[in-house]
Amino acid sequence: MEKELTGKVALVTGGTKGIGKAIADRLSQAGATVIVTARNHPGDENLKHHFIAADITISSETDKMVWEINEKYGAIDILVNNMGGSSSPSGGFGVLTDKHWENDMQLNLHSAVRIDRAILPQMVEKNSGVIIHVSSITGALPVYESLGAYAVAKAALNNYSKSLAKEFTPKGIRIAAVSPGMVKTDTMDAYLQSLADTTASSIEEVTRNLMNSLGGIPMGRMALPDEIAELVGFLVSPRASYITGVNYIIDGGANPSL
Numbered sequence: 664m665e666k667e668l669t670g671k672v673a674l675v676t677g678g679t680k681g682i683g684k685a686i687a688d689r690l691s692q693a694g695a696t697v698i699v700t701a702r703n704h705p706g707d708e709n710l711k712h713h714f715i716a717a718d719i720t721i722s723s724e725t726d727k728m729v730w731e732i733n734e735k736y737g738a739i740d741i742l743v744n745n746m747g748g749s750s751s752p753s754g755g756f757g758v759l760t761d762k763h764w765e766n767d768m769q770l771n772l773h774s775a776v777r778i779d780r781a782i783l784p785q786m787v788e789k790n791s792g793v794i795i796h797v798s799s800i801t802g803a804l805p806v807y808e809s810l811g812a813y814a815v816a817k818a819a820l821n822n823y824s825k826s827l828a829k830e831f832t833p834k835g836i837r838i839a840a841v842s843p844g845m846v847k848t849d850t851m852d853a854y855l856q857s858l859a860d861t862t863a864s865s866i867e868e869v870t871r872n873l874m875n876s877l878g879g880i881p882m883g884r885m886a887l888p889d890e891i892a893e894l895v896g897f898l899v900s901p902r903a904s905y906i907t908g909v910n911y912i913i914d915g916g917a918n919p920s921l
């Protein structure tokens with residue numbers, strides 16, 4: 664792989680598992696120095712990335728993490744706000760409490776806003792940088808039965824990402840969102856298992872039902888994390904120098920509209 668990111672420092676939040684790990688590996692293969700954050704060390708003795716432990720839904724831990732990055736690595740060139748998810752139960756609108764709404768907003772919107780606020784000034788100073796917000800197809804295609812609050816948080820993230828691009832692209836910073844459909848990660852597998860358990864269905868049935876709730880996936884399967892990482896690898900590279908203010912849907916054709 665061409666070392667087009669040599670000399671660049673990249674921060675990937677949630678970079679120890681799933682899509683974030685694939686992105687971290689992809690950026691590292693392209694030559695970047697990669698810092699990953701998560702609450703827990705992945706336990707891999709041969710981890711090739713720099714790891715910082717922090718719960719980025721908590722502002723004091725985010726501040727500490729940014730301080731450590733500044734001390735050890737200097738300014739960030741590429742920021743991938745990948746961490747996100749949902750801790751809400753399935754069952755539709757009626758089962759969601761204020762706490763579920765707040766948690767999903769923290770996980771998918773506020774954590775990214777907080778990190779952007781800390782990192783953007785350094786990028787503005789250098790007049791360069793790239794920020795990617797990992798969103799979800801549900802930001803444009805709500806799945807109310809199980810991911811209502813998450814979908815709303817991702818829709819907010821999309822709007823926020825666009826607004827940030829409008830403001831900061833003139834200052835030399837490219838900002839884009841990437842919206843995957845269903846991706847085969849351990850968390851997705853666990854989620855499908857919990858749906859299967861609560862509905863007394865098989866994994867195959869709940870997988871098919873979830874795919875159908877998105878209107879079907881013409882590709883006929885979930886994405887692999889590496890397929891999402893490949894898109895992010897392109898977007899943060901100099902090859903994407905005119906791309907900003909967009910939301911790339913990567914869902915195997917599921918979204919019914921353009």
Ligand SMILES: NC(=O)c1ccc[n+]([C@@H]2O[C@H](COP(=O)([O-])OP(=O)(O)OC[C@H]3O[C@@H](n4cnc5c(N)ncnc54)[C@H](OP(=O)(O)O)[C@@H]3O)[C@@H](O)[C@H]2O)c1
Binds near residue numbers: 676701747797844
């Ligand atoms: N998987 C899908 O099908 C899918 C589809 C569309 C969009 N997405 C989006 O893609 C992104 C990654 O999803 P994924 O499925 O790859 O996630 P994942 O496999 O569950 O990994 C989540 C990562 O974030 C870290 N993390 C979780 N909570 C954290 C917190 N409070 N503070 C700091 N780090 C935290 C986890 O490590 P620790 O647990 O150790 O903290 C882990 O490294 C998310 O934004 C998700 O919404 C996923």
